[in-house]
Amino acid sequence: MTTETAGPFGASDSGPTSTGSRTTMILGIVTLVALGVLVLFGLILSPADENQGDAVRIMYVHVPSATLSYVGCFLTAIGSAVFLWRKSRWWDLVAYASAEVAALFTAFTLVTGMLWGRPTWGVFWVWDARLTSEAMLMLLLLGYLAVRGIAADYGVRAKRAAIVGLLLVPNVFIVRQSVQWWRTLHQTPTLSLSGAEIQGLMLFSLFTGFIAITLSFIWMVIHRFRVAWLEEQVDAEGLDTAIAERRAEGVVL
Amino acid sequence: MELTPRTGPDSEGGDDAVSVVRRKRRVSVPAMVILVAVVAIGGFVMVKALGSATTFYRNADEAVAQRDSLGVRRFRLQGTVVPGTIAQTGEGVTFEISYNGVPITVHHVGDPPEMFKENQTVLLEGRFDADGTNAYDSDLMIVKHSEVYKEKEQERLKEAEANGQVPVTTMRSGS
Amino acid sequence: MSNALILGEATGTWPYVAAAWAVVFGGMGAYAFATVVRGRRLSKKVPPEKRRWS
Numbered sequence: 001m002t003t004e005t006a007g008p009f010g011a012s013d014s015g016p017t018s019t020g021s022r023t024t025m026i027l028g029i030v031t032l033v034a035l036g037v038l039v040l041f042g043l044i045l046s047p048a049d050e051n052q053g054d055a056v057r058i059m060y061v062h063v064p065s066a067t068l069s070y071v072g073c074f075l076t077a078i079g080s081a082v083f084l085w086r087k088s089r090w091w092d093l094v095a096y097a098s099a100e101v102a103a104l105f106t107a108f109t110l111v112t113g114m115l116w117g118r119p120t121w122g123v124f125w126v127w128d129a130r131l132t133s134e135a136m137l138m139l140l141l142l143g144y145l146a147v148r149g150i151a152a153d154y155g156v157r158a159k160r161a162a163i164v165g166l167l168l169v170p171n172v173f174i175v176r177q178s179v180q181w182w183r184t185l186h187q188t189p190t191l192s193l194s195g196a197e198i199q200g201l202m203l204f205s206l207f208t209g210f211i212a213i214t215l216s217f218i219w220m221v222i223h224r225f226r227v228a229w230l231e232e233q234v235d236a237e238g239l240d241t242a243i244a245e246r247r248a249e250g251v252v253l
Numbered sequence: 254m255e256l257t258p259r260t261g262p263d264s265e266g267g268d269d270a271v272s273v274v275r276r277k278r279r280v281s282v283p284a285m286v287i288l289v290a291v292v293a294i295g296g297f298v299m300v301k302a303l304g305s306a307t308t309f310y311r312n313a314d315e316a317v318a319q320r321d322s323l324g325v326r327r328f329r330l331q332g333t334v335v336p337g338t339i340a341q342t343g344e345g346v347t348f349e350i351s352y353n354g355v356p357i358t359v360h361h362v363g364d365p366p367e368m369f370k371e372n373q374t375v376l377l378e379g380r381f382d383a384d385g386t387n388a389y390d391s392d393l394m395i396v397k398h399s400e401v402y403k404e405k406e407q408e409r410l411k412e413a414e415a416n417g418q419v420p421v422t423t424m425r426s427g428s
Numbered sequence: 429m430s431n432a433l434i435l436g437e438a439t440g441t442w443p444y445v446a447a448a449w450a451v452v453f454g455g456m457g458a459y460a461f462a463t464v465v466r467g468r469r470l471s472k473k474v475p476p477e478k479r480r481w482s
Contacts (some may be wrong), residue, residue: 016469019463019464019468019471020464020467023481024481043445047404047407050437051398052368055445061448061449061452062448095285104459108452108455109453111451112448115444115447115451119367119368119440120366120396121368121396121398123393127298135298136298137293139295140291142287146285146288159312183308183331185310185397187399187400189427193462197401199404202404207460219460220463224463226467230473233478237473367440
């Protein structure tokens with residue numbers, strides 16, 4: 001190679017030097033615009049609610065965060081299933097990346113939900129079925145991420161994680177149905193197949209929230225996936241180097 | 254490939270070495286501790302909370318029907334605040350709630366939440382009065398809200414502010 | 429029930445709204461930044477032909 005200025009694989013080499021690409025650059029710009037539109041409609045243009053006043057604005061980030069955390073859980077479950085079926089590393093990393101982002105969005109859901117609960121319900125938290133099952137979902141996602149950190153060979157670790165990943169699906173289903181199955185403080189869904197209990201600019205703001213948060217989710221999963229991919233490569237490189245070093249030093253393994 | 258090992262032995266046949274090195278790189282006791290904690294907390298929460306989820310609250314009519322068995326046991330009560338029954342007391346507020354036409358008089362200790370008003374569905378924590386009547390002593394009030402959102406009508410609001418009162422009903426807007 | 433209640437409601441809920449939005453936007457921003465930084469650092473250690481996006 002011609003230069004050694006920026007490390008062994010510096011900018012002079014072909015290939016990207018970050019997790020960004022042309023596609024994610026464009027996606028990132030569109031996402032930022034969508035987030036700007038969300039702020040405009042969610043905080044400024046949309047009206048206050050008859051009952052809740054301005055607290056209703058929390059819905060525009062709370063509901064999309066919750067929805068995308070479910071999407072993340074499903075993506076993790078799909079990745080886990082394909083990994084178990086075909087031993088595909090690519091899908092294992094998709095599951096990993098998506099689980100981490102899903103955990104982030106679940107945390108958003110919990111925190112924004114508490115901040116919404118205080119001015120409307122009068123309490124930050126109640127152990128009703130919806131809130132409890134959502135907290136369990138958070139714990140399961142943390143469990144998934146913890147399993148990935150436990151010492152084991154790649155295959156063993158990925159397999160354990162994939163099993164936890166599959167458990168996310170029934171948990172999401174419980175969270176979703178909890179307000180129908182049990183008596184809860186939490187209200188039933190505003191948007192359903194039978195129609196929307198919200199109209200006009202408020203509905204549009206919620207819609208904007210879904211678009212902006214979905215785009216953010218996709219951007220984050222792609223970048224997190226690439227980080228995970230790079231980590232795998234570094235691990236492999238480090239391994240080769242370590243073995244070579246040991247051989248050179250005459251260590252018997 | 255510009256990856257040049259210090260020496261050049263073939264790196265094949267090192268499967269044992271691979272697993273040894275990888276295990277050393279991945280040792281992580283905190284992760285194991287976190288996992289155990291997560292499973293324990295999750296199990297506890299599931300048994301504790303979802304087990305009693307069906308009786309998370311009793312509606313006013315159910316509570317009255319179970320008056321004898323409930324005694325002075327603590328439970329959550331749900332009902333709709335009956336208009337014209339709200340009165341301030343020294344230590345809080347007293348009002349009537351009803352569900353399916355069955356009313357219960359509530360003596361609440363403490364400040365009610367901001368969204369507390371007539372016709373609002375509320376969730377109370379407390380117990381039936383020890384004197385054996387259907388009066389309910391509450392010390393925690395939670396306001397329920399529905400999944401329905403309606404635009405606050407600015408015109409009516411301004412009008413109401415001018416008259417010094419809150420609009421009682423607001424027409425559904427939009428569409 | 430008076431004006432004060434309406435005004436109180438209006439001013440009382442905004443801190444919660446602001447906090448909720450700050451958590452989501454701040455959280456996403458911080459996560460995105462951390463991920464990009466990690467990616468840049470790791471990219472230097474990986475041969476270009478293994479970085480498959482462009």
